[in-house]
Amino acid sequence: MRPSNVLRRALLGAALTASLLAIPALPARAAEPIRIGELNSYKAQPAFLDPYRKGMQLAVKQINEAGGVDGRPLELVSRDDGGNPGDAIRVAEELVTREGADIIAGTFLSHVGLAVADFAKRRKVFFLAAEPLTDKLTWADGNRYTFRLRPSTYMQVAMLMPAAIGAKRKRWAIVYPNYEYGQSAAETFKTLLRAAQPDVEFVAEQATPLGKVDAGPVAQAIADAKPDAVFNVLFGPDLAKFVREANTRGTLEGTFVVSLLSGEPEYLDPLKDEAPVGWVVTGYPWYAITTPEHQAFLAAYVDAYGEPPRLGSIVGYTTIRSIAAGVAKAGGTDTEKLVDAFAGLEVDGPFGPFTYRASDHQATIGAFVGTLALRDRQGVMVAPVYVDGASVLPSDAEVRKLRPAAD
Structure with a gap:
């Protein structure tokens, strides 16, 4: 069955549950908005971050229509971080000092996220x-003021x-983008596999420039090593180039x-x-998830944008829902109270409930694992399992x- 057909069928049931993710309306009163300063690599990573922005906007709309958080509306102020740490720190500073952001959120690339986390630590901003x-964000370089939503590399x-x-x-063989995320993934994979299978051999390792993979030589180097298995970490245009070159050869x-x-x-x-x-x-x-929470999100997203969500949509939406839940628990936007509120915070999202752990500030939201197949000339995940x-x-x-x- 084509994903588009699954979407139409899912929406019939999803309409009945679309209210499940709404925050109960609270008595409206005149109040200052909760300003969320958000920065991300929108120009560099549009495939993920355009849906991410839509997910954020949907969550803000739902929450504000339901009365905001303790009567205070959410206000989202977004900026592009330039895809590099220096620009990101400058933008974060502007969001806090010039835009009066109560909270900062976002970032996509791991080295940019680490830079903003260090800024948050120095400036004592949530x-x-x-x-x-990257695992460093919540472990080796973790700090009191930084929490992370997505499942980590580890x-x-x-x-x-x-x-x-x-x-x-x-x-x-291993192929990965040569920056913090790819390096972390490769090292974690080698460590975990060696622990389980001590006789494993890593016969090739291709570290490619982010966004600039030369797919021909990379594919050839892997072929020359004659591996019987490959661990891939490439994504975006790099992934497409590598797959097409590997298919051709x-x-x-x-x-x-x-x-x-x-x-x-x-x-x-x-x-x-x-x-x-x-x-x-x-x-x-998205076409294979039938839980009420996801059907409610799916219906609302398609109604708002006329297209199915992407993983970025889930991340953006859940980022805003997390902030709203944290502010409600803290009773406001005081940074120290918000940090304390997020430690052990429980949030309801499109994949179901999850928690921000007090020990390392990592959310327990999971991901789906499955096998790729073709349906009607389109790649899909089959037999997906939520972990x-x-x-x-x-x-x-x-x-x-x-x-x-x-x-």
Whole structure:
């Protein structure tokens, strides 16, 4: 069944549950808005961040129509961070000092997220990192004022481990973008797989410039190493170039592949019938999720924008819902009270309820793992399984070793 047909069918049931995610209306009163200063790499990463912005805007609209948070409306002030740490710090400072932001949120690239987290620590400003995946954000470089929403690099690699171990392949190649996120993912994969399979060999490792992959030589280098399995971390246009080159050369024929993020519609849809069938991936199969929470979100999103959501839509929407829940629990936007409120905060989102852990400030929201296939000349995830983030996170005792003197 085509995703478009699934969308139409899902909406029939979803309309009945669209109110499940609404915050109860509170008595309206004149009040100052809650200003959320949001910064992100909109120009550099539009495939993910255009839907992300729509998700944020939908959540703001729903919350404000329901009376705001304790009578205060949300006001979103967004800026582009230029995709680099220096610009991001400058923008964050402007959001706080010039725009009067009570809270800062956002960022996409891991090295940018780390820079803004350090800014939040120095300026004692609450920062909800929506998207950057590096483990340093909540562990080695974690701080009191920074929380993270998305499942981290470690979490998503751990979600793929059962498939990687179960494949019983000995000779692995790795390809990843050569910056904080890719480096972190590669090291985590090697560490976890070696622990489970001590005789594993890593026969090739291709670290490519972000957004500038030279796919031909990369595919050839992997083919020359003759691996029987590949771990891929490329995403966006880099992923598309690599997949197309590998398909043309037959580089991955008969090779088992596990891949981060490749089941997210932002990166899967552009491949169309070139989608790499058989890859085991993390992603977002919006067309296969039938829970009431997701159906409510799906109906509201399609009604607002006339198109299905992307993973970015989920992240943007849940970022705003998290901030609203945190402010409600804190009784306002005082930074120290907000930090305390987020430690152990419970939030209801399109994937169901989740928690921000007090030990490392990581949300327990999960992700879907499935296998890529073609349906009507379009890549889809089949047999997707939701993996709860809490099930792949280290214990609080382990976190104390990973997060030395963060607070």
